[in-house]
Amino acid sequence: MNKVEIFDPAMCCSTGVCGPSVDPELTRVAAAVYSLEKKGFNIKRYQLTSNPDKFAENDEITRVFKEKGPDALPVVLVNDKCVKVGSYPTNEEFAAWFEVNEEELNEKPKVRLSINLNQL
Structure with missing residues (x-):
């Protein structure tokens, strides 16, 4: 099984919904990583x-940082080898690395909120 690591630049969150x-x-x-993690893949x-x-x-x-600086982020490693610098994997790449269908990468985390209006 492949191991995939994504090294993100400095940001407030990884989901893209802040700011x-x-x-x-x-x-x-974020949706692809969530779906793969939920299926037990090493990402x-x-x-x-x-x-x-x-x-x-x-x-x-460290090598990528020395050669290209922090602007090289994101960096993607597959089995500890650098496969992508400066951009995120496509869903096609995720699917190939983990041998899944691209459609399986679209599951979004579900958060349930409970609001008691009587306390407002």
Whole structure:
């Protein structure tokens, strides 16, 4: 089974739904990663702001940083080898790496909110 690691640039969240506008690319990637994780695949996502240790510990990421600087992010490793620099994987790439159909990558996390209007 393949191991995929995505090293994100510094940002406030990985979903793309925070800030003044929604980033559809981040939303797509978040949905794909969520779907793959839910199926038990070995996929991890690290943010520079919240996981700097993962960046510092990884020799391949250190090499990319030395060669291209932090503007090279996102960086994608498959089985510890750099396969993509400067852009996120397409759903086609995710599907190939994990041998799934692209349609399986569109599941979005469901959050249930409970609001008691009597307490407002």
